Amino acid sequence: MAKSPLIAVDNLSKIFSGPRNREPVPVFERVDFTVERGELVCLIGHSGCGKSTVLNILAGLDDATTGQVLIDGLPIAGPSLDRGIVFQNHALLPWLTAARNVVFAVRSRWPSWEAAEVARHCQKYLDLVHLTGSEHKKPSELSGGMKQRVGIARAFAIQPKVLLLDEPFGALDALTRGLIQDELLQIWAATQQTIFLITHDVDEAILLADRILLMTNGPRARIAEVVTNPLPRDRTRQTLHRNPRYYDLRNHLLDFLLSRSGRHVNGAPRSAGARPVNEALESGGLQ
Amino acid sequence: MGSVRGVRTALASLLLLGLVLGAWQLATIPKTATAAGNAEYQAMVGSHKAGLPSPIQIAQTSWRHLRSPFHDGGANDKGIGIQLAFSIGRVLLGFALAVLIAIPLGFLVGTSQLLQRALNPYIQVLKPISPLAWMPLALYTIQDSALSSIFVITICSVWPMLINTAHGVSSVKREWLNVARTLEVHGLRRALHVVLPAAAPTILTGMRISMGIAWLVIVAAEMLVGGTGIGTFVWNEWNNLSLANVIFALLMIGLVGMLLDLAFGSLTRLVSYQE
Numbered sequence: 001m002a003k004s005p006l007i008a009v010d011n012l013s014k015i016f017s018g019p020r021n022r023e024p025v026p027v028f029e030r031v032d033f034t035v036e037r038g039e040l041v042c043l044i045g046h047s048g049c050g051k052s053t054v055l056n057i058l059a060g061l062d063d064a065t066t067g068q069v070l071i072d073g074l075p076i077a078g079p080s081l082d083r084g085i086v087f088q089n090h091a092l093l094p095w096l097t098a099a100r101n102v103v104f105a106v107r108s109r110w111p112s113w114e115a116a117e118v119a120r121h122c123q124k125y126l127d128l129v130h131l132t133g134s135e136h137k138k139p140s141e142l143s144g145g146m147k148q149r150v151g152i153a154r155a156f157a158i159q160p161k162v163l164l165l166d167e168p169f170g171a172l173d174a175l176t177r178g179l180i181q182d183e184l185l186q187i188w189a190a191t192q193q194t195i196f197l198i199t200h201d202v203d204e205a206i207l208l209a210d211r212i213l214l215m216t217n218g219p220r221a222r223i224a225e226v227v228t229n230p231l232p233r234d235r236t237r238q239t240l241h242r243n244p245r246y247y248d249l250r251n252h253l254l255d256f257l258l259s260r261s262g263r264h265v266n267g268a269p270r271s272a273g274a275r276p277v278n279e280a281l282e283s284g285g286l287q
Numbered sequence: 288m289g290s291v292r293g294v295r296t297a298l299a300s301l302l303l304l305g306l307v308l309g310a311w312q313l314a315t316i317p318k319t320a321t322a323a324g325n326a327e328y329q330a331m332v333g334s335h336k337a338g339l340p341s342p343i344q345i346a347q348t349s350w351r352h353l354r355s356p357f358h359d360g361g362a363n364d365k366g367i368g369i370q371l372a373f374s375i376g377r378v379l380l381g382f383a384l385a386v387l388i389a390i391p392l393g394f395l396v397g398t399s400q401l402l403q404r405a406l407n408p409y410i411q412v413l414k415p416i417s418p419l420a421w422m423p424l425a426l427y428t429i430q431d432s433a434l435s436s437i438f439v440i441t442i443c444s445v446w447p448m449l450i451n452t453a454h455g456v457s458s459v460k461r462e463w464l465n466v467a468r469t470l471e472v473h474g475l476r477r478a479l480h481v482v483l484p485a486a487a488p489t490i491l492t493g494m495r496i497s498m499g500i501a502w503l504v505i506v507a508a509e510m511l512v513g514g515t516g517i518g519t520f521v522w523n524e525w526n527n528l529s530l531a532n533v534i535f536a537l538l539m540i541g542l543v544g545m546l547l548d549l550a551f552g553s554l555t556r557l558v559s560y561q562e
Contacts, residue, residue: 059469060468060469061465061468061469078468079465079468079469079471080469080471081469081470081471083469084469085469087462087465087466089462091462091463091465091466093463093466093481093484093485094560094561094562095484095485095487095558095560096484104470104480105470108470108471108472108476109470138560138561139562140560140561140562158470
């Protein structure tokens with residue numbers, strides 16, 4: 001068991017029932033990938049390719065039409081505390097303060113805990129996302145970045161097997177996004193969590209991910225390539241752009257999103273591009 | 288600036304009150320001179336016929352009532368405080384019963400589309416029935432006038448609460464329910480910690496509407512069944528031709544109604560949230 005991946009996605013597809021007398025077309029099909037323990041994997045693709053649906057299926061909030069997802073070797077059956085989710089629009093309960101939002105999650109995870117223990121545990125995670133001092137504010141009194149920090153604290157605080165983040169920084173300005181990305185990396189390093197993150201931001205994927213899954217455009221979207229990030233793990237936003245390999249990787253990802261993502265529609269061989277790309281990157285760049 | 292505007296508003300309000308009361312006082316000055324030739328007619332209709340009481344007479348009457356609001360001199364001589372307490376007590380009892388029925392039922396209706404559609408035609412037919420129209424049926428089955436007025440209060444309070452609770456529950460945001468699902472929060476904990484706080488402002492708005500209707504209805508119900516209460520008081524004073532007492536009672540009814548509404552207004556503010 002120790003060697004099997006934490007998440008194994010096999011032959012996933014999703015068909016939404018469309019308007020009548022029209023052939024229902026799968027949004028995505030034949031999607032398979034794995035996520036190892038402690039790994040941070042990014043799924044990147046254009047809007048509408050079904051990224052969020054993939055994440056919702058992993059979360060158990062949505063059902064796949066075909067295929068299956070194994071977590072720790074077991075098929076998923078609905079949502080579970082094993083999988084923490086950071087929602088795109090933070091989804092905080094607006095009538096609770098920041099701290100109470102985290103407390104609600106922690107109490108759900110460990111119902112038998114004493115109040116003091118719950119409070120101490122929550123404070124630890126609120127401190128990790130630098131919300132110290134704003135714990136007792138309602139979500140409406142917090143900025144967009146702070147709301148998303150609460151969402152991140154809430155998801156990490158229940159110590160799930162895997163964290164699923166659905167474009168968590170999409171609605172934030174560039175400055176705030178950078179700050180929270182750094183915080184996410186710090187918490188990730190501190191907690192050794194497995195993280196699956198959806199984004200459409202190439203730089204975000206390069207900064208955060210160990211591996212980057214590239215999804216083609218829908219309908220019939222696929223995972224066309226799996227790119228292993230060749231940059232050293234201690235990369236930071238400040239030094240990232242000085243690494244010569246950064247531009248090769250960035251150009252490769254942008255190239256995919258801008259031109260090649262639409263061309264994989266009919267059955268490019270699975271993950272055919274992954275290995276050559278990585279070899280090329282590791283030997284000092286493409287072309 | 289705010290305080291200046293407040294002072295101006297208060298001044299305008301007082302000026303309006305003064306104008307209305309002044310006009311009223313002038314209009315009700317007793318006419319001393321009787322037109323000649325009408326003496327016979329005056330004798331026939333009764334020269335002591337009381338006109339509309341003047342504001343000063345009403346103030347005197349009010350003062351008499353308010354000096355001992357809780358005196359009890361038997362069935363026909365109870366202080367205004369006691370009469371109001373009877374009415375408020377009935378309203379609160381009937382209202383509480385309605386809460387017990389409407390909120391759980393509203394929760395059920397709000398969570399089940401099937402139930403919502405199935406019950407909707409009945410609610411639509413029952414809702415517009417005047418609460419007082421239930422009175423004969425209530426008197427016949429319950430055979431107790433006090434309980435019947437409580438029943439009438441219940442039946443008129445149920446609808447706004449039921450409809451608002453169902454609407455509030457069915458429009459709880461999907462993302463909040465998804466949060467509950469991913470945290471494995473189900474059943475009672477989900478109902479109390481997610482659905483109820485999310486729907487609370489809508490539910491309390493329904494309760495506020497219900498309370499307003501209940502207070503309107505209790506006066507009419509008590510006028511109909513008699514016994515005790517502010518509605519009975521109004522009817523008795525009408526039969527006594529004591530319009531000063533009637534007007535005093537009207538002012539009291541308005542005042543209590545306003546206080547009840549204010550109480551629910553602040554309750555609503557307590558549970559409302561900003562997204």
